[in-house]
Amino acid sequence: MKKKSENAASLRQKAEEHLNKRKPNTNKMASETNTLKLIHELEVHQIELELQNEELLLANQRAYEASEKYKELYDFAPSGYFTLSQEGKILELNLCGARMLGKDRSFLINKSFNQFINEDSRSVFTTFLEEIFQGDSNNTCEVPLCLKDHTGLHVQLTGIVSENKEQCLATVTDITERKLNEEKIQRNEERLRLALKATNDVVWDWDIVNDSQKWNEAGEKVFGWTEIIENEANAAWWIERVHPDDRQRVEEGFFEVVNNNSRNKWQDEYRFRKADGTYSDVLDRGYVTHNNQGKAIRMIGAMLDITERKKAEKALQESELFANSIANTTPALLYLYDFDQEKNIWSNEAHKNFFKEININASELRYSDIYQLIHPDNLDSSVAHVNELLDSNGVSRFNMEIRIKWKDNWKWMKHFVRVFKSNDDGKPVQLLGALFDIDDQKKTEQDLLEAKEKAEESDRLKSAFLANMSHEIRTPMNGILGFADLLKTPGLAGEEQHKYIEIIENSGIRMLNIIKDIIDISKIEAGQMELNVKKSDINAQIRDIYNFFIPEAKSKQLKLSFVNSLPEEKAIIKTDFEKVYAILANLVKNALKYTSTGSIEFGYNLAGEHQPVELEFYVKDTGIGIPKERQEAIFERFIQADISDKMAHQGAGLGLAISKAYVEMLDGKIWVESSAGTGSTFYFTLPYNAEQVREIADRQDAPSEKNNINRKLKILIVEDDEVSAHLIDINSRMFVREILKARTGFEAVETCRNNPDIDLILMDIRMPEMNGYVAATKIREFNNEVIIIAQTAYGLSGDREKAIIAGCNDYISKPVNKNELLDLIEKYFGK
Numbered sequence: 001m002k003k004k005s006e007n008a009a010s011l012r013q014k015a016e017e018h019l020n021k022r023k024p025n026t027n028k029m030a031s032e033t034n035t036l037k038l039i040h041e042l043e044v045h046q047i048e049l050e051l052q053n054e055e056l057l058l059a060n061q062r063a064y065e066a067s068e069k070y071k072e073l074y075d076f077a078p079s080g081y082f083t084l085s086q087e088g089k090i091l092e093l094n095l096c097g098a099r100m101l102g103k104d105r106s107f108l109i110n111k112s113f114n115q116f117i118n119e120d121s122r123s124v125f126t127t128f129l130e131e132i133f134q135g136d137s138n139n140t141c142e143v144p145l146c147l148k149d150h151t152g153l154h155v156q157l158t159g160i161v162s163e164n165k166e167q168c169l170a171t172v173t174d175i176t177e178r179k180l181n182e183e184k185i186q187r188n189e190e191r192l193r194l195a196l197k198a199t200n201d202v203v204w205d206w207d208i209v210n211d212s213q214k215w216n217e218a219g220e221k222v223f224g225w226t227e228i229i230e231n232e233a234n235a236a237w238w239i240e241r242v243h244p245d246d247r248q249r250v251e252e253g254f255f256e257v258v259n260n261n262s263r264n265k266w267q268d269e270y271r272f273r274k275a276d277g278t279y280s281d282v283l284d285r286g287y288v289t290h291n292n293q294g295k296a297i298r299m300i301g302a303m304l305d306i307t308e309r310k311k312a313e314k315a316l317q318e319s320e321l322f323a324n325s326i327a328n329t330t331p332a333l334l335y336l337y338d339f340d341q342e343k344n345i346w347s348n349e350a351h352k353n354f355f356k357e358i359n360i361n362a363s364e365l366r367y368s369d370i371y372q373l374i375h376p377d378n379l380d381s382s383v384a385h386v387n388e389l390l391d392s393n394g395v396s397r398f399n400m401e402i403r404i405k406w407k408d409n410w411k412w413m414k415h416f417v418r419v420f421k422s423n424d425d426g427k428p429v430q431l432l433g434a435l436f437d438i439d440d441q442k443k444t445e446q447d448l449l450e451a452k453e454k455a456e457e458s459d460r461l462k463s464a465f466l467a468n469m470s471h472e473i474r475t476p477m478n479g480i481l482g483f484a485d486l487l488k489t490p491g492l493a494g495e496e497q498h499k500y501i502e503i504i505e506n507s508g509i510r511m512l513n514i515i516k517d518i519i520d521i522s523k524i525e526a527g528q529m530e531l532n533v534k535k536s537d538i539n540a541q542i543r544d545i546y547n548f549f550i551p552e553a554k555s556k557q558l559k560l561s562f563v564n565s566l567p568e569e570k571a572i573i574k575t576d577f578e579k580v581y582a583i584l585a586n587l588v589k590n591a592l593k594y595t596s597t598g599s600i601e602f603g604y605n606l607a608g609e610h611q612p613v614e615l616e617f618y619v620k621d622t623g624i625g626i627p628k629e630r631q632e633a634i635f636e637r638f639i640q641a642d643i644s645d646k647m648a649h650q651g652a653g654l655g656l657a658i659s660k661a662y663v664e665m666l667d668g669k670i671w672v673e674s675s676a677g678t679g680s681t682f683y684f685t686l687p688y689n690a691e692q693v694r695e696i697a698d699r700q701d702a703p704s705e706k707n708n709i710n711r712k713l714k715i716l717i718v719e720d721d722e723v724s725a726h727l728i729d730i731n732s733r734m735f736v737r738e739i740l741k742a743r744t745g746f747e748a749v750e751t752c753r754n755n756p757d758i759d760l761i762l763m764d765i766r767m768p769e770m771n772g773y774v775a776a777t778k779i780r781e782f783n784n785e786v787i788i789i790a791q792t793a794y795g796l797s798g799d800r801e802k803a804i805i806a807g808c809n810d811y812i813s814k815p816v817n818k819n820e821l822l823d824l825i826e827k828y829f830g831k
């Protein structure tokens with residue numbers, strides 16, 4: 001109202017201004033005033049009307065323009081506008097609406113809207129319309145249209161009843177795309193739902209703000225927790241089910257991610273308790289979502305039951321551990337060689353250590369390096385074997401014995417190799433190898449082989465020795481028996497008889513020597529040969545030997561000479577003079593034996609400029625010589641017997657073996673220098689431990705007839721063998737006043753008891769009933785004065801010791817040598 005009156009006032013003012021401009025101011029009389037006023041009013045009014053008309057025309061113009069604009073907007077609006085009758089007829093519609101229905105606007109007027117709706121949804125539209133006409137609020141419905149060319153079009157209708165309640169004004173919007181998206185989302189959600197339902201992966205969704213967790217069905221399926229489906233779980237529920245040993249670590253790791261807005265991924269492996277109380281190994285992963293303020297609001301995760309995988313891993317670990325322990329326990333050197341990488345890619349400890357000791361890094365080892373270490377004799381076949389494997393012609397393994405250079409030696413090893421991996425073409429690319437140290441085994445085999453050969457050899461030698469021995473014993477026996485028989489020839493006397501006796505004597509000596517050698521070698525081999533080290537005069541020994549052999553040399557017309565290179569006072573050393581004598585005697589005897597013309601010289605020199613100095617003995621002859629290849633063998637026992645061309649010289653082939661053993665016992669060495677046909681020189685050494693002051697040598701000149709005893713003796717000869725007893729009888733006559741004889745131990749004890757004045761008893765050991773040891777012991781029970789000398793069969797083991805223990809003063813070996821016996825008597829009864 002106010003606005004209206006303001007408009008009128010403004011119009012009146014405008015009209016007044018127009019009138020003033022048309023008619024200038026006039027002073028009229030008052031009488032005319034009223035008339036004038038009226039006229040004025042009329043004029044103003046007219047002008048007002050004119051103005052109004054003008055404005056009206058303008059407004060009309062504007063209204064028209066607006067109507068055109070709205071008509072355009074109405075027609076070209078993106079939504080369809082429909083005016084519908086109560087029955088649903090289209091009374092009016094815009095262009096967009098017509099386009100939506102795919103028809104001309106004129107065609108659609110008075111058509112029922114329902115006929116364009118999908119049959120199934122027509123009732124929806126009917127209900128929508130009914131509701132609009134019943135109320136006055138707007139209503140919405142969504143229906144699919146059924147149009148020939150616009151299949152699948154979905155529209156949303158929003159309608160309101162008109163003011164006169166006769167029409168419905170409806171907006172129709174194309175929602176096809178939205179519908180499609182909605183369907184798509186629905187389908188995706190359904191798919192996801194089904195996937196989550198079907199999967200065995202446990203998926204959880206934790207609303208951090210409200211601390212509630214949702215788990216998919218797999219949670220129940222896998223762990224048996226029904227409550228995670230029925231009720232909501234939360235963080236505490238979850239963490240309580242983590243194994244106590246894992247809990248702290250898991251919780252810390254989990255909340256560190258949750259509380260740190262720069263991180264959103266969490267992952268851990270732990271043991272999770274199931275409803276039945278057992279634990280599953282799980283791999284749990286989560287993803288955190290933050291809000292705009294960076295606060296964690298949600299976490300979605302997936303939990304995978306990896307119990308089986310863990311078990312498999314553990315089994316694998318265990319089997320790896322097992323394989324490793326085996327690999328590192330075995331003494332075999334194991335390796336894996338890769339031909340693509342051209343080097344060794346794995347070694348066990350033994351393999352590593354073996355090569356480490358020769359400063360080679362096993363992990364870098366190439367076959368070409370190994371080939372450098374293989375003995376040339378085994379190299380070609382080693383390379384050939386490996387190449388055969390690489391040729392991939394069906395051969396997949398080999399083994400062979402090789403020698404490998406290790407430190408300064410060649411080591412025997414057994415090499416096993418097999419193809420471990422081949423490529424797709426079947427070509428081997430990896431070889432597994434094992435090297436076994438068989439060095440000791442090889443050496444033992446070698447030793448055994450040698451021992452076997454030696455045993456066979458010695459068996460052969462022994463047979464040959466026995467055959468030879470038989471010959472050696474028979475020959476002198478023939479001499480003895482044959483000439484003893486001849487001695488019986490009636491009337492035999494003089495030179496002939498003497499010759500026969502000499503032959504018998506020599507044959508006896510020869511046989512005794514053989515027996516002596518056999519016993520010596522047996523004692524040496526049994527380790528029972530003893531040393532008896534005393535001060536010995538070397539010069540005197542050399543002279544003894546000379547004196548002993550000079551008759552034989554003369555008889556063979558050989559020149560025999562000796563050289564004593566040290567003065568007498570320096571020629572005393574500590575040694576076993578009996579053994580030195582035996583060695584020298586043997587060498588000189590051989591020289592005489594194997595030399596038919598020329599000379600033999602022997603002696604010794606001081607050898608070696610520095611300490612320890614040695615005495616180097618030599619025996620040089622101009623005999624048959626010894627071929628080079630036999631110069632070592634002659635020092636072996638029985639070897640003489642094995643030499644076919646022994647030229648019928650006597651000998652058991654033991655002399656040099658015994659000499660060698662003696663020399664070695666005395667810390668020396670023995671060798672020979674010789675050439676066949678021109679002669680030999682035998683050498684042996686002894687340590688020179690000279691005694692500066694000459695003392696009485698233990699053994700001086702060769703024994704000679706002695707009679708240095710203080711009185712004639714009464715002796716008892718205890719001997720069961722008459723010949724032996726007789727021999728002693730004869731040999732001892734010169735210093736005896738009375739001889740008693742006993743044949744057994746009993747008789748000896750008795751005789752001794754009955755003759756307390758007996759000076760000397762020569763006691764045989766081997767006797768029937770009571771042996772010599774027992775008899776000596778019994779005699780000592782009542783007589784400590786009498787000298788008892790045991791007669792031992794030559795040097796049988798321990799005879800000497802046993803004799804002394806039994807109470808004998810000394811011993812003499814059988815057959816009793818006259819000079820030795822005299823020496824002993826002089827020892828106990830000398831002046």
Ligand code: ADP
Nearest residue numbers: 590591594625634640651652653654655656657
């Ligand atoms: P044998 O009792 O046979 O002499 P030895 O052991 O003393 O036994 O000697 C072994 C072998 O050595 C002899 O058979 C002989 O062939 C050879 N031999 C030893 N000494 C000489 C030597 N001086 N000259 C040549 N050959 C010798």
